Amino acid sequence: xxxxxxxxxxxxxxxxxxxxxxxxxxxxxxxxxxxxxxxxxxxxxxxxxxxxxxxxxxxxxxxxxxxxxxxxxxxxxxxxxxxxxxxxxxxxxxxxxxxxxxxxxxxxxxxxxxxxxxxxxxxxxxxxxxxxxxxxxxxxxxxxxxxxxxxxxxxxxxxxxxxxxxxxxxxxxxxxxxxxxxxxxxxxxxxxxxxxxxxxxxxxxxxxxxxxxxxxxxxxxxxxxxxxxxxxxxxxxxxxxxxxxxxxxxxxxxxxxxxxxxxxxxxxxxxxxxxxxxxxxxxxxxxxxxxxxxxxxxxxxxxxxxxxxxxxxxxxxxxxxxxxxxxxxxxxxxxxxxxxxxxxxxxxxxxxxxxxxxxxxxxxxxxxxxxxxxxxxxxxxxxxxxxxxxxxxxxxxxxxxxxxxxxxxxxxxxxxxxxxxxxxxxxxxxxxxxxxxxxxxxxxxxxxxxxxxxxxxxxxxxxxxxxxxxxxxxxxxxxxxxxxxxxxxxxxxxxxxxxxxxxxxxxxxxxxxxxxxxxxxxxxxxxxxxxxxxxxxxxxxxxxxxxxxxxxxxxxx
Ligand SMILES: Nc1ncnc2c1ncn2[C@@H]1O[C@H](COP(=O)(O)OP(=O)(O)OP(=O)(O)O)[C@@H](O)[C@H]1O
Ligand SMILES: [Mg+2]
Numbered sequence: 001x002x003x004x005x006x007x008x009x010x011x012x013x014x015x016x017x018x019x020x021x022x023x024x025x026x027x028x029x030x031x032x033x034x035x036x037x038x039x040x041x042x043x044x045x046x047x048x049x050x051x052x053x054x055x056x057x058x059x060x061x062x063x064x065x066x067x068x069x070x071x072x073x074x075x076x077x078x079x080x081x082x083x084x085x086x087x088x089x090x091x092x093x094x095x096x097x098x099x100x101x102x103x104x105x106x107x108x109x110x111x112x113x114x115x116x117x118x119x120x121x122x123x124x125x126x127x128x129x130x131x132x133x134x135x136x137x138x139x140x141x142x143x144x145x146x147x148x149x150x151x152x153x154x155x156x157x158x159x160x161x162x163x164x165x166x167x168x169x170x171x172x173x174x175x176x177x178x179x180x181x182x183x184x185x186x187x188x189x190x191x192x193x194x195x196x197x198x199x200x201x202x203x204x205x206x207x208x209x210x211x212x213x214x215x216x217x218x219x220x221x222x223x224x225x226x227x228x229x230x231x232x233x234x235x236x237x238x239x240x241x242x243x244x245x246x247x248x249x250x251x252x253x254x255x256x257x258x259x260x261x262x263x264x265x266x267x268x269x270x271x272x273x274x275x276x277x278x279x280x281x282x283x284x285x286x287x288x289x290x291x292x293x294x295x296x297x298x299x300x301x302x303x304x305x306x307x308x309x310x311x312x313x314x315x316x317x318x319x320x321x322x323x324x325x326x327x328x329x330x331x332x333x334x335x336x337x338x339x340x341x342x343x344x345x346x347x348x349x350x351x352x353x354x355x356x357x358x359x360x361x362x363x364x365x366x367x368x369x370x371x372x373x374x375x376x377x378x379x380x381x382x383x384x385x386x387x388x389x390x391x392x393x394x395x396x397x398x399x400x401x402x403x404x405x406x407x408x409x410x411x412x413x414x415x416x417x418x419x420x421x422x423x424x425x426x427x428x429x430x431x432x433x434x435x436x437x438x439x440x441x442x443x444x445x446x447x448x449x450x451x452x453x454x455x456x457x458x459x460x461x462x463x464x465x466x467x468x469x470x471x472x473x474x475x476x477x478x479x480x481x482x483x484x485x486x487x488x489x490x491x492x493x494x495x496x497x498x499x500x501x502x503x504x505x506x507x508x509x510x511x512x513x514x515x516x517x518x519x520x521x522x523x524x525x526x527x528x529x530x531x532x533x534x535x536x537x538x539x540x541x542x543x544x545x546x547x548x549x550x551x552x553x554x555x556x557x
Contacts, residue, residue, distance in 0.1 A: 014314070016321070017314050017317045017318060017321070020317055020321055021137070021141065021313070021317060024098075024101070024102065024137075024141070025141050027101070028094060028097065028098055028101075028141075031090060031094045032094070032141070032142070032146060034090060035087050035090055035091055035094070035142070035146055036146045036149060036150070038083045038086055038087045038090075039083075039087060039146060039147070039150040040150060040153055041079075041083055042080050042083050042084060042087075043150055043153060043154045043157060044157065045076050045079060045080045045083075046080065046295070047154075047157050047158060047161055047295075048076060049073065049076055049077070049080075050161070050288055050291045050292060050295065051161070051288065052069055052072055052073050052076070053073065053287070053288075053291070054284040054285065054287060054288040055069050055284070056069050056070060056073070057283060057284045057287050058282055058283070058284030061282075061283055061284070091142050091143065094142050095138050095139060095142045095143075098137075098138035098141060098142060099134045099135050099137070099138035099139075102130075102134040102137060102138065102320065103130050103131070103134050105324070106129065106130050106134065106320060106323060106324065107130065109323065109324050109326070109328075110126060110323065112328050112329060112331075113326040113327065113328060113329065114326060114327050114328070114329055115329075115392040115393075116352075116392070116393055116394075117326045117327065118323075118326055121323070122203070122207040123207070123210060124203060124204075124206040124207025124208070124209070124210045124211065125203040125204075125206075125207055126323065127206060127210065128199065128202055128203040128206050129203075129319050129320055129323055132199065132202060132316070133199065133316035133319050133320050134316075134320065136312050136313060136315075136316040137313055137316050137317055137320065140309060140310070140312070140313030140316075141313075144306055144309045144310060144313065145313075147302075147306065148303060148306055148310070151299040151300075151302055151303050151306075152299075152303070154295070154299045155296055155299045155300060155303075158292050158295045158296045158299075159174065159296055161292060162288075162289065162292040162293075162296065165285055165288065165289070166275075166281065166285065166289060168271070169268055169271060169272065169289055169293070170292075172264070172267060172268050172271060174296065175260070175263075175264050175267070177300060179256065179257070179260040183253050183256055183257065183304055183307070184303075184304060184307050187249060187252075187253050187307055188307055188310070188311055190249060191246065191249055191250075191307060191308050191311040192311045192314060192315050194242060194245050194246040194249065195246060195308070195311050195312045195315040196315045196318070196319075197242040198239065198242045198243055198246055199315060199316065199319060201235070201238050201239035201242055202239055204235055204238070204239075205232065205235035205236055205238075205239055208231065208232060208235055209232065212228050212232075214476065214477075246308065249308075250305075250308050253304060253305075253307065254301075254304065254305055257300075257301045257304045257305075258301070264293070264297055265293060265294065265297065268289070268290070268293045269290065272286050272289050272290065273286075329391070329413070329414035330391075330413045330414055330415070331413070331414045331415045332413075332415055333410050333411075333413055333415030333416050333418075334408075334410050336402075336403075336404055336406075336408035336409070336410055336419075337404050337406060337408060338404075338418070338419040338499075338500050339404055339405070339500055339528065340368035340369060340404050340405040340500060340528075340531075341368055341402050341403070341404055341419055341500040341501040341531055342365070342366055342367045342368040342370070342402070342403050342404070342531055343364070343365070343366045343389060343400065343401070343402050343403075343412075343501070343531070344364070344365050344366075344400070344401050344402075344403065345362050345363060345364040345365075345385075345388075345389070345398070345400050346363060346398055346399050346400070346401070347361055347362070347363060347397065347398040347399075348361075348362040348388060348395040348397070348398030348399070348400060349361060349362070349395060349396045349397050349398060350384065350388055350393060350395045350396055351396060352384075357396070357554060358381045358384050358554065359381045359384060359385060359388075359551070359554055359555075360554040360555055361398075361555060362385065362398070362555065362556055363556065364385075364549060364556055366531060366533065367531070368403075368404065368405055368500075368531050369529050369530075369531055370531055370532075370546050370547070371524065371531075371532045371534065371544060371545045371546045372532070372533055372534070372545060372546065372547055372548070372549055373534050373535075373536055373541060373542050373545040373547070373548040373549070374386075374533060374534065374535045374536075374548075374549050374550075374551065375535075375536060375537070375542075375548055375549070375550050375551070376550050376551035376552055377552065378537075380551045380552060381551050381554065382505070382535045382551055383425055383505055383535065385551065386422075386503055386505055386533065386535065388400060388412070389412055389420075389503070389533075390412070390417060390420060390422060390503070391412045391413045391414055391416065391417070399411060400412040402416055402419070402501065419499055419500055419501055420499055420501045420502075420503065421441065421494040421495070421497040421498075421499035421501070421502050421503070421530075422494060422502075422503045422505075423487075423490050423491050423493075423494045423503070423504045423505060423507035424490075424505055425505040425506050425507075425535075427477045427478050427483065427486050427487075427490075428477075428490055429474060429477060429478040429486050429489060429490060430476075431473075431474065431475050431476045431479075432473065432474070433468075433470065433471045433472060433473050433474070434463055434466075434470050434471070434472050434474065434489055435450065435470045435471060437474070437489055437490075437493055438450050438453060438454065438470075438489065438492050438493050438496055439496075440493055441453070441492075441493040441494060441495070441496040441497040442496045442497050442498070445496050449496055449498075450470070450492075450496060451470075452496075453492040453493075453495040453496035454470075454488075454489075454492045455522070456491070456492070456495045456519070456522035456523060456525075456526065457488040457489070457491035457492035457495060457519055457522065458488055458515050458518040458519045458522060459485065459488035459489055459491070459492050462485055462488075463489075474486075482510075483510040484510040484511045484512070484515065486510075487507060487508065487509070487510050487511060488511070488515075488519065490507065491504070491507055491508075491519060491523075494507075495522075495523070495526070499530060500528065500530050500531060501530060501531050502523070502530040502531065502532045502533070503532075503533045503535075504523075504532065504533070504534045504535065505535045506535055506536060506537065507534075508520070508536075508538075508541065509536075509537070509538070513540055516538075516540060516541070517540070520541065520544040521544070524544060
């Protein structure tokens with residue numbers, strides 16, 4: 001019973017994959033069909049070529065040289081070449097479009113998905129799914145699947161042509177089919193498991209590469225160079241062992257196919273020779289027949305060789321679908337006037353895991369325009385509380401509501417982020433110019449607004465002094481400027497948004513006291529005055545706040 005359920009389940013999964021593949025292929029169907037039709041034309045031409053060459057041989061034996069037939073032969077070969085070239089061209093363009101389509105869709109899904117759920121995946125793993133897996137799928141749809149259809153049609157066409165001339169020999173040449181079917185069935189299942197392992201180990205070593213390159217300084221500082229390289233080799237070896245297992249299985253399958261091909265061919269040759277000897281068929285038919293036998297058997301063999309490719313399409317489809325199935329954040333929120341926003345946290349409890357809570361029964365009311373400091377020892381849950389407000393996390397129970405002075409209320413969700421601005425803990429700048437970084441806060445901010453924001457963040461001075469000024473290009477994670485300067489640009493990015501609700505998570509931790517003071521003073525003087533939550537470990541910040549809220553022992557004290 002259990003086995004039957006499992007079988008039904010796996011059938012459901014497979015049909016889900018097929019539905020997914022069809023859905024993604026529909027926009028490209030005209031081009032895919034074009035390729036397919038041209039491929040079929042090539043097959044028909046090559047079938048016809050065999051017949052033409054039979055005629056040439058037969059008439060040559062009869063003492064006639066058929067110039068016309070040779071001419072037709074040459075023209076047909078030229079058409080065949082032309083079609084093949086067209087197919088290659090269209091395929092390359094289509095593959096590029098198709099794989100980008102999957103990548104874009106996946107990227108959109110990732111950035112709109114629930115943050116906690118998506119953070120369970122390493123960025124290297126997500127990259128592998130967006131590149132290798134998307135590539136496998138598009139290659140499969142553009143090349144493998146149409147080729148499989150073409151091969152099937154080719155087998156059928158060749159079979160009927162041969163059947164027309166010699167039914168017995170036609171049936172004999174098909175003896176390879178059951179062997180092919182059986183090989184497909186048995187190997188397909190095993191191969192899929194191996195293919196998933198290959199992709200998983202690829203993701204692991206990519207993740208490692210990505211992380212160690214982006215943290216090069218740590219690798220160097222701890223003299224980890226040799227260790228890192230050996231770790232990479234180890235990860236590659238793991239991948240290699242799966243690749244080898246997969247390749248071995250492929251070789252076994254193609255050998256089985258090759259052997260049956262040889263047996264089929266020898267049998268057909270023997271029967272053909274026998275028939276020529278007793279005069280029941282012509283030399284031409286014999287030549288046609290031998291060509292046909294190899295032309296039926298070789299597509300069948302090719303079909304078997306496509307098993308690993310089909311398996312890899314399915315394995316990759318599963319991995320892409322897994323990321324896509326992550327729930328989208330809720331962006332729908334009621335419109336409220338974005339002025340004088342306060343927040344009410346009501347009885348919220350939260351834990352990252354089911355067994356442990358980080359915050360319990362949290363009540364907090366921050367009135368519009370208030371400046372509130374959130375303090376507490378490291379690891380107490382200050383950042384977690386902020387993430388709950390920003391709806392990056394969802395509480396186990398309780399509600400968080402934002403309200404304005406007209407008593408309009410909305411629950412915290414992704415849509416509510418529109419009236420919030422945030423300076424996260426740590427360095428969060430992007431590579432690019434300082435201007436581009438600030439504009440992330442407000443795409444269409446004017447030059448004046450950008451400079452105003454830089455001024456509030458006490459960053460205008462140092463930015464002006466840079467040789468390229470605001471157009472100075474900074475590297476990943478703010479490479480090229482100091483930590484405190486990066487913090488100030490991050491503050492400017494938040495300020496330029498002019499959001500009525502501002503959250504600063506240790507945003508001034510790298511600044512000297514004088515600069516910090518200037519920044520806080522700038523923020524306090526903002527008009528209209530935002531509501532502000534400041535997480536801090538520093539006493540100096542407290543002087544700028546209306547009150548302080550302490551988190552300790554999972555609660556607000
Ligand atoms: N993604 C996560 N999964 C599981 N536990 C987490 C996760 N993020 C944080 N934690 C845990 O939650 C607790 C609170 O973390 P949080 O980042 O909110 O602390 P914090 O008060 O902001 O500390 P700090 O002052 O050091 O920034 C910590 O014990 C931390 O280990
Ligand atoms: Mg924190």
